[in-house]
Structures are given as structure tokens and as C-alpha cells.
Amino acid sequence: MLKFINKSKLGMTLGELLVVFVIMGIIATxxxxxxxxxxxSLKYVYYRMYNSIGTAFYNxxxxxDDDLREEMVNAGAxxxxxxxxxxxxxxxxxEYMNTKAGTAVTCSDAKTVDVDNPEFTDENTQFIxxxxxxxxxGHSKGAEPGSFSTYTAIDSTNTEFSLRYYWVFxxxxxxxxxxxxxxxxxxxxxxxxxxxxxxxxxIPIGRPEVDTRYFVTTVEYSAxxxxxxxDVNSSMTMSYLEAKRHAxxxxxxxxxxxxxxxxxxxxxxxxxxxxxxxxxLDYNSEEFNDIMAQTVDPECGFNxxxxxxxEPDGAQIYEVEPDVCYINIKDYY
Numbered sequence: 001m002l003k004f005i006n007k008s009k010l011g012m013t014l015g016e017l018l019v020v021f022v023i024m025g026i027i028a029t030x031x032x033x034x035x036x037x038x039x040x041s042l043k044y045v046y047y048r049m050y051n052s053i054g055t056a057f058y059n060x061x062x063x064x065d066d067d068l069r070e071e072m073v074n075a076g077a078x079x080x081x082x083x084x085x086x087x088x089x090x091x092x093x094x095e096y097m098n099t100k101a102g103t104a105v106t107c108s109d110a111k112t113v114d115v116d117n118p119e120f121t122d123e124n125t126q127f128i129x130x131x132x133x134x135x136x137x138g139h140s141k142g143a144e145p146g147s148f149s150t151y152t153a154i155d156s157t158n159t160e161f162s163l164r165y166y167w168v169f170x171x172x173x174x175x176x177x178x179x180x181x182x183x184x185x186x187x188x189x190x191x192x193x194x195x196x197x198x199x200x201x202x203i204p205i206g207r208p209e210v211d212t213r214y215f216v217t218t219v220e221y222s223a224x225x226x227x228x229x230x231d232v233n234s235s236m237t238m239s240y241l242e243a244k245r246h247a248x249x250x251x252x253x254x255x256x257x258x259x260x261x262x263x264x265x266x267x268x269x270x271x272x273x274x275x276x277x278x279x280x281l282d283y284n285s286e287e288f289n290d291i292m293a294q295t296v297d298p299e300c301g302f303n304x305x306x307x308x309x310x311e312p313d314g315a316q317i318y319e320v321e322p323d324v325c326y327i328n329i330k331d332y333y
Contacts, residue, residue, distance in 0.1 A: 042188055045172045046214045047331035049133055053168055053194060054202040056096035057089075061200065065095060082164060082198045086112045086137045086146040089166050089196075090126045098130040109146025115167050116141035116277045118181065120191055132174035138167030138193075140272035149272045151265060153257060156250075161259035165197040181206075181278040188213055193279040201262045204329070206279035209240045210288065217243040218328045221300060235297070237330065241283070245294040247325040253284055253292040263327055300325035 060068075061081040068091060072078040077085040083092055090107035099105050105127045113124055115138045125134050140149040152162040171179060172190045181191040188211070195203040208214035219235040235246060248256045248264045257264045267273065268281055275282070283292055 042172050042190060043214050044331065045131065045133060046192060046208065047329070048131065049129070049170050049172070050194065050202055050204070050215075050329065051331075052097055052129070053093060053196060054200060056093045057196055058200040060092040060095040064092070068092070068095065082148075084148060085109055086139070086148070086166065089148070090137055093135075094127060097127075100128040100130050100132060103128040112137050112139045112145045113169065114139060114141060114143075115193070115273050115279065118169065118278070120169065120171065120179070120181070128174070134171040134174055136169040138169055140167070141274055141277070143272075151267060151269075151272065153265060153269070155257045155259045159259070163197055163199070163259075163262065163265070165195050165203075168194045168196055170194070183207065189278075195262075195267060197262050199262065203262055203265075203267070204240055205267065206281055209281060210242075210291075212237075212239050215240070216330050218330065219243050219246045219297060219300070220326050220328050234328070239291070240327070240329070241288065242291050242294070243327045245291055246297040247300055247327055249292075249295040249297075251295055256296070261326070297325070 064081065068088075069078070072083060072088050075085070075088070077083055077088045083089040087107045087109045094105065094107070107126055111124045111126060113119055113136050118136070118138060120134075120136060122134075124136055126137050128134050139145055139147050143149070148164050148166055150162050150164050152160065154160050169181070170192055172192060176190070178184060178187070178190060181189050181193070183189045189207060192208055192214070193205040195205055197203065204215070216237040217240050218237055221233050221235075235243070238246070244255065244263060248258075248261075250256050255264050255266060257266075266283070268283065273280060282288075
């Protein structure tokens with residue numbers, strides 16, 4: 001006897017497909033919300049804050065409001081255009097940085113945080129920028145709250161110099177987590193540090209120097225370096241620390257130091273910040289051996305001539321300033 005088996009259709013109705021697409025859309029949206037703060041938006045906010053802080057400080061310094069200057073003079077808190085108290089450094093930033101509507105702005109020396117043991121609380125926040133980022137101002141380890149920091153070193157011409165600066169800390173995603181200066185696992189810390197110098201330079205500090213998820217850099221070559229292709233004046237993108245080695249790398253894991261280029265300076269000297277700080281970076285650790293083994297890129301055109309060639313590399317003095325190349329921090333890649 002023949003038996004006929006009735007096979008049901010294996011397809012889906014239009015209604016069922018719509019339900020599946022809706023569920024997939026919800027899952028995708030949840031994934032985007034979860035991933036975005038750590039892997040997508042942080043690098044864009046990092047660059048915007050890096051650029052905004054430097055631009056605000058520079059613009060206020062060269063075009064300071066008369067009332068603000070008079071206030072700073074009366075308080076004895078200005079040396080030329082450099083603010084000698086954190087309260088007024090904060091106020092200078094706010095001349096060109098917008099704050100979030102409805103939030104309090106209370107620039108205060110008493111609210112500065114110690115770079116070695118920072119307390120990133122709402123009470124210590126100096127202001128919240130219009131993009132929701134929280135901004136703190138810091139002082140060096142054990143220093144008086146509200147004071148600026150000073151970096152002192154000897155450059156490659158054996159000349160001592162000093163540079164005044166402020167610490168600035170930014171929570172890149174505001175109230176969103178993890179609100180921490182240290183990364184968890186393979187994640188990214190959302191509280192980052194910058195150094196802002198009296199010469200209006202903004203220097204990246206800590207893990208972003210080696211983590212290209214925050215930003216990348218290129219080495220920009222001088223027009224006189226003799227590159228075969230005159231239109232090519234930039235290196236490939238790389239981490240900030242790697243770019244520093246290409247531009248100013250000296251043997252024995254040191255850097256050629258120029259008083260005219262703050263990016264050549266090693267702020268991890270144990271004076272203003274120590275290993276206790278969550279922003280400390282040890283260039284000589286095993287983690288960075290491959291990077292620190294690199295020396296200056298010949299395309300930079302920096303061919304230093306030792307003044308004392310009989311000395312070993314680590315003790316040589318050079319008569320050429322290492323300012324042929326410079327580093328360009330890029331906002332995306």
C-alpha cells in the first residue's frame with residue numbers, strides 16, 4: 001500500500017520574519033549602547049578635549065579678558081600670561097570652553113586633586129563641559145592644592161631648563177561607567193590625564209601614549225630631509241610613544257631632549273608623579289622593550305654630532321637641537 005506523508009512547509013510567514021527582525025534590532029541596539037563608550041566614542045572625545053583644552057588656554061593667554069586679567073593681578077595669580085593658581089587656570093579654560101547647561105562651575109584651588117592619589121569625586125569636579133565630560137585640575141604629589149607643577153631637566157646641549165605646567169584630568173564619558181583612571185581587563189579607562197604647559201602645549205599622559213584606541217600619531221618630517229617623494233612628509237600612523245622614539249629616540253632607551261619641544265620630555269621622573277599614580281607609565285618596563293629599542297628615524301634628518309665623542313652614548317652631549325621632526329596627534333584613523 002502506498003502511504004503519502006504530508007510534509008509541512010519549513011518557511012516563515014511575513015509576520016514571523018518581522019518579529020525576528022525586531023528582536024535582532026533590539027539586540028543590535030543594546031550591543032551598540034554597551035560597546036560605544038569604550039570602543040567608539042572615547043577616541044573622538046579624547047581628541048576633542050585634547051584640542052579644546054589647548055585652544056582655550058592659548059586663546060585666553062593671548063587675548064585675555066580685561067576683567068579676568070585685573071582679577072588675576074589683584075590676586076597676585078599671574079606671571080606674564082601664566083596663571084600661578086589653579087583657580088585662575090580653570091577660569092582661563094572657561095573663557096573658551098562651554099559648560100553643560102544647569103551644572104555648577106566652581107573653579108577652586110581647594111578642589112585640585114593629587115596626581116599620585118587622585119579622588120575623582122563630584123565635589124572635586126571643577127566643571128562639566130558641554131559634551132558631558134567632567135574636568136578636574138591636579139597638583140603634583142604632596143604639593144600644595146592649587147599650585148602649578150615645574151619640570152626641570154638638562155637638554156641635549158647640557159643646558160638646564162624648567163617648564164611650568166598644570167595637570168588636567170578628564171572623564172571622557174561623564175557619568176557613564178566605569179569612571180576610573182585604570183582599565184579593567186582589556187577595556188579602556190575613561191578618566192585620562194593631560195599636561196598643559198606654560199607654552200600652551202598639551203601632552204598626553206599615561207596609557208593613551210601606547211594604546212592606539214585613544215588616538216594615533218604620525219611623525220611629520222622636515223621639508224629639508226631629502227625624501228624621495230616630496231609630497232610624502234608623514235610617517236604611517238603609530239602610537240604616541242613609538243612616534244617619540246622615531247622622532248627623538250636616543251640609544252639606551254633615552255630621548256634627545258629639547259627645551260623647545262615638551263614632547264621630548266620625560267615627565268615620569270619621580271619628582272612630580274611616582275609609580276603610585278594610576279597615570280604612571282614606565283618606559284623601561286619589559287612591555288615596551290620593542291618600542292624603546294628603536295632609535296631616531298634617519299628620515300627626520302637629525303644627525304647629532306657629539307661634543308664629547310669619547311663618552312658612551314648615554315653620557316654624550318649633542319650640539320644640534322632635536323627639532324627637525326615633530327609629532328602630529330590625529331583624531332581618527
